[in-house]
Amino acid sequence: MDKKVFIDLFAGCGGLSLGLTNAGWQGLFAVERTADAFKTLKHNLIDKNTVTPFKWPEWLPQKEMTTSEILDNYKEQLANLKGTVDLIAGGPPCQGFSFAGRRNPNDPRNKLTEQYIEIVKLVQPKYLLLENVKGFKSPFKGSGSDIAKNKVYAEVVKDKLEEIDYKVFYKVIQASKFGVPQPRPRFIMIAIKDGEKIEKSPFDLIEEFLPEYRKSKGLKEVGEISVKEAISDLEITGRELIDCEDTKNFKQVKYSAESLTTYQQLMRSGVQDKYSPNSLRLPKHKTSTRLRFEKVIDNPDKYKKGTSLPKAQMVSLGTNKRSFTPLHPDHHACTITTLPDDLLHYSEPRILTVRENARIQSFPDWFEFQGKYTTGGPKRKEECPRYTQVGNAVPPLMAEALGKIIDKLNNE
Template identity: 30%
Template sequence: MSRPITLIDLFAGCGGMTAGFVAAKGYKPVMAVEWELAAAATYAANFGESHMRWGDIAEVADEDIPEADVIIGGPPCQGFSNLGARDVNDPRNKLWKEYIRFVQHAHPKVFVIENVDRFRSSPDFALLKEEVKPGGLLEEYELTDELLLAADYGAPQRRKRTIIIGSRIGKIPMPEPGFEPTGLLGKQRWRTVRDAIDGLPEKPETTELPKATETYFGKSVPGPFKSTDLHIGRNPTARSLERYDHIPPGGGRFNLPDHLLSRCWREKKTGTTDVMGRMRWDHPSLTIRTEFYKPEKGQYLHPQWDADHSGKRVNRPITHREAARLQTFPDGFVWCGTKIEIARQIGNAVPPVLAQAIAEHLKPYLMKSVPSPRAAERTSRTVR
């Protein structure tokens, strides 16, 4: 293309998908929309405030939606189930209705939806596929869907996500994975926890973010914070530290002696195997969720643990900085919000390297397609 590939990011969060598309070169964000102030401020701090719309997506007027080559985003999975009945005033349909409204008015060549792994097998997705059939709200588009593993695209994390590509310029396949577990099959070896966080200080110097605020959208927000500011620890109890010390790499609550088991763990003999888990240096992490700083929520203990008691053990959960690294955010990325808000942004984000792989894959299709027509020349139906 002789011009940038224009991009709209809906339900943008802190901008993980935008980060990947921008890193792919040639993409220019022209609008982003996000409901949560701290996440919108993080996006603005990294990509600019002028094109970020903080607030309710429904309040973006049709005439304010710019044309764009690509729309990306992940509408919450709930709420699509009644759209097939065309009850578009049902509040549960609101966010999906808005995503489709943006597609109708921006008329992108391609849209990309990211969602939870189970979305692909849900009734909601079945109804989405109905909308690309003749007479549907997205009848111009063809869908490709697949469950992608972030580790296969360069993230040091076994994160599975549903990816949907909608295209009106011909059906587009998913990008081929560039990584695999061993690196012996003509692809690169999976990146590991060691690749991501080795060398960071084992003992965080503080448990708090610096005192700093900035104004975004007329509101004062904590931040922006550098990645080094995010290397913050916690103050676990003596009992928690004793628990951590019993957990080897790859282990979890089943490694605890009876006297350290909570009642619910003692009574629940199966399942939740990653709870109170410790990462392994030479494997990708499990999924980084929004409460990665709580070992009782998953496999979030630091991987360093020598079996020999005279060896070194790092008995703490990973820090915000380590979680951001495992999500593949670059160290130059800055963050806004409280500790909990930033953790939620990190855990909810699409790993930028996964988004970048998708963006690189889309470029040849977008570059050979015809320019999009002006909105006034379109005849496609709009959501009302």
């Protein structure tokens, strides 16, 4: 039986594609505008993946590209795909909708959803999967925008998809439900072409499917996966430090796969015990920064773990950050962001490594991130370093479950 085919738009480094592939779907191609994120996707899901690589069409270059470029240059080829693609998935950049940002209704990145819909009109897949931040479902307020005051943008998208005969379901759902060790509430929209006969919401199926799915992964059927369960094997304490494998003048942990938790075993499936994941580079903090971190870790009664510190405490610590959270080892993490210094390790005076963030996002250890670790200045608008790639990604464990649910819709 042939695998169902998907296209991934706004693909980032490939978290959604990886999950769909693990769910048994066949990737056709992926569209991602930043060179670093596309390099990571290509390295892992095209070049390195010899089992189910993308079946990339000859007419499309394997390079970074925008949805605008593909519409401008390959509209005819997209139209010719009609009837051959089962699913278009994608998470249009979400900064204009995010409560963590300025939440601007006129942010030009919001317009990318319209390009998503334009591609849908050309390809007309049977299913759609759209992922975004929870702010996608909340109304914009104020005036002077091209989105009506108090209009929920999710409803704008729903109306447009219903005009082209899709039945639309959406809900904000937490990634932690799928066994991801962070809450990460995400807006999920699932749409079915000519789906009038579908009465049961896909989200009802998800709730029914979750215990079985988590059990199949060797995870407890309900409850949190804690930060310590996710990353304790990456701690510095008691381990040898060696020169970083991909950056001069930095250190990393010499990895040893001993006494692994169930979640860590899942993340290491497919690799040998001696395999060391990439992106283990440890941060080099200033002495003043390390001392500030030690103060927070050593005073848990004052600086509550697992909770973003109040503004007054951050000021007293000498930082002007908007958000800073010392992690609690026995609870799941806060939502992973693109800013590496938003979170403090639960027992060590440092921020997390890229690999630790990737573990909390449920990326397996064999998945290797490419490009710079961080960037700054004007380059922030163009480059997509590893921390950003991980922070922007759809957790693969969540994506895999969604892929399996959409496949189940055929049988309902």
